[in-house]
Amino acid sequence: MALKKVNVIEALANVEQPFTLVEVARVGDLVMHAYICEGSVQWHRHIDNDELFLVRQGWIMLESEWGNVTVKPDEMVIVPKGVGHRSGSQLRTIVLLVQPVSMADRKNGHRRLFAVPRDNELHKFKLMEAAAHADAFCAEPVADIEGLTAQVVAGEGVSPWYANELSSSLWLVLQGEAQMEVEGEAVDMEEGDLVVIGRGVSHRWSGAKHTTMFLLSRWVECAR
Numbered sequence: 343m344a345l346k347k348v349n350v351i352e353a354l355a356n357v358e359q360p361f362t363l364v365e366v367a368r369v370g371d372l373v374m375h376a377y378i379c380e381g382s383v384q385w386h387r388h389i390d391n392d393e394l395f396l397v398r399q400g401w402i403m404l405e406s407e408w409g410n411v412t413v414k415p416d417e418m419v420i421v422p423k424g425v426g427h428r429s430g431s432q433l434r435t436i437v438l439l440v441q442p443v444s445m446a447d448r449k450n451g452h453r454r455l456f457a458v459p460r461d462n463e464l465h466k467f468k469l470m471e472a473a474a475h476a477d478a479f480c481a482e483p484v485a486d487i488e489g490l491t492a493q494v495v496a497g498e499g500v501s502p503w504y505a506n507e508l509s510s511s512l513w514l515v516l517q518g519e520a521q522m523e524v525e526g527e528a529v530d531m532e533e534g535d536l537v538v539i540g541r542g543v544s545h546r547w548s549g550a551k552h553t554t555m556f557l558l559s560r561w562v563e564c565a566r
Contacts, residue, residue: 345522345529345537350376350398350514351436352534360434367538368443369512369558370490374536375439382430391442393421394487396469396556398534400435404428408463416469416516418492420485425464438514440558442488469494469516473554480564481557491561500548504539508560511539518553522546 348366353376357364361383363375379402395404396418404411404419406427413419421427429437467484472494476482479497486492490509494516495501504511513522514536522529522537524545529537531547539545547555 345524345527347529347531347535347537349532349534350438350536354378354436363439366438367512367536369538370509370560371442371444372440372488372490372558373443374512374558375441377437377439379429379431379435379437380433383428385426385428387426388421388423388441390423392423392487394438394440394485394492395419395421395429396438396440398436398438400431400433402429402431402435402437404464405430406464411464411466413466418467418469418485419464420487420492421464440487440492467492469556470554473516477564481561483561489560490558493557493559493561494554495557496552496554498549498552501546503544503546505542505544506539506559506562507542508562510541511545511557511559513537513539513547514556514558516554516556518549518551520547520549520553520555523548 350366353364353366360378360380363377366376367374397413397415401414406425472482472484473496479501481493481495484492515531515533520531
């Protein structure tokens, strides 16, 4: 298979209008967009889907009916379906947004005009802190979104071989450098680069120095 590498910062190089969504990857039923957050959008809610916000550069203020959260680089927040919200920033900020490919008539059918009461607050996940508690090259689950799991993986040297039989896998370098290897191919990756590996395809990665990756896939418990 041909490994297609995408850099999320370069994908926005020619984008001038804030909040213009640029598709950078698809994994399962989810799509990852990159966009520039500068200024703010109008209040809105999604009745069909959750949304994952991951900041790469700058910061955003994520306002919601459940309170406000400041999200900095390598931090993420999931806004549940039905929660009114808006994102904004005074700086030019790079954000990754993960949501279902299609909104209407989704297979789960759980449409919500209003959020189901749970914690009644948004939770911010600090990915680098989560990675610090993970075993080397073992995926540490952070949060679930629409059937997949956002995870962090960190290590130095050569990882074991991975092969997720449940879903395809999106790998994004958060910090460091890595070489991703699959079926005789290899691609060098730097911070902000991502690749998508097909379901069941064996792959591994290596880094000459400590590297931290963001992984989006069905979670598979790592042997410890």
